[in-house]
Amino acid sequence: MLKIRFKDNKYNAVWLVEPKITIGRSATNALVIDDPLASDVHMEVLVDNEHLTLRNLIPTQPIIVNGQTVTGACELKPDDQIKLGQVELVVIDPKREAKVVAEESANVTQLRAPKATGWSLKANHTALANRVFPLKELNVIGRASECDISLAAAHLSRRHAQLQIIDGMLFVKDLDSANGTFLNGKRVAEARVKRGDELRFDALTFGVMGPSDDMAKTTVRQVPVKAEIVEPKLKPSPRETAREKAVAPTRASSSRAAAGVQPQSAPQENAKGKYGLIFLGVLAVVVITTLILTRK
Numbered sequence: 001m002l003k004i005r006f007k008d009n010k011y012n013a014v015w016l017v018e019p020k021i022t023i024g025r026s027a028t029n030a031l032v033i034d035d036p037l038a039s040d041v042h043m044e045v046l047v048d049n050e051h052l053t054l055r056n057l058i059p060t061q062p063i064i065v066n067g068q069t070v071t072g073a074c075e076l077k078p079d080d081q082i083k084l085g086q087v088e089l090v091v092i093d094p095k096r097e098a099k100v101v102a103e104e105s106a107n108v109t110q111l112r113a114p115k116a117t118g119w120s121l122k123a124n125h126t127a128l129a130n131r132v133f134p135l136k137e138l139n140v141i142g143r144a145s146e147c148d149i150s151l152a153a154a155h156l157s158r159r160h161a162q163l164q165i166i167d168g169m170l171f172v173k174d175l176d177s178a179n180g181t182f183l184n185g186k187r188v189a190e191a192r193v194k195r196g197d198e199l200r201f202d203a204l205t206f207g208v209m210g211p212s213d214d215m216a217k218t219t220v221r222q223v224p225v226k227a228e229i230v231e232p233k234l235k236p237s238p239r240e241t242a243r244e245k246a247v248a249p250t251r252a253s254s255s256r257a258a259a260g261v262q263p264q265s266a267p268q269e270n271a272k273g274k275y276g277l278i279f280l281g282v283l284a285v286v287v288i289t290t291l292i293l294t295r296k
Helices: 092-114 238-258 266-295
Strands: 004-006 020-024 043-046 052-054 064-067 066-070 073-076 081-084 087-092 118-125 132-133 139-142 163-164 169-174 182-183 186-188 190-195 198-201 204-209
Touching: 052 064, 066 073, 169 182
Parallel strands: none
Antiparallel strands: 004 087, 020 043, 043 052, 052 073, 064 066, 064 081, 081 087, 118 132, 118 204, 139 163, 163 169, 169 190, 182 186, 182 198, 198 204
């Protein structure tokens, strides 16, 4: 079922019920409009289920529907706008309008919702029943009701301390409280807070929950091993091979000389052995001849 209402929501909407509703200045109409150009009963809307027909009962005073002049009758649909003088009306579908309102409300809620930071405080005091307090980017803790985290503790200052997240890291700052702010049992004016630390505001203690402290880790970067470049061996040319063969004996002689060995060729050694045998033979003949002549 559809409705008709003032565009500016000045008054409540009227249900478009069968068989019809009337609109005009008279109080007897379903929708009363107050405009000098309006007659007592100026128009009517015929209703057949959700099929609507607008009839102008005063043809001499036209009605404007979606910018078009209507002196007789025309069909109406949801979101159509009707104007008579300074009065503007609109046909609405309550279901569709409720859906739009819900979506707009959800979008506003999402925009207003605090951005998740991953940091929170878990109460260690029995009076707070281990409550967990998610932290925004900027938080004020104290006894005052306007604080982001308001705690009804007698010895807590109205604005006791401030918790702020900068570049993913959590910092605490004491706001000149009477009884101090303590980090792991040590009173601090301002300090960085890490996951697992204990914060105490007067007598109320909290465990800190948050992301891991990657800044405290040392990473070892492996140095890439350079690949050894092996140059391909080129096949020596015939000229180079002949040169190597010629130089090889000279290299061998140099090696023996360095080791203190005198090089000797095989033919020279054989010749010396032969001459030695001849000398011994001649010597033997001389000795024998001398003995024979001596005896005669």
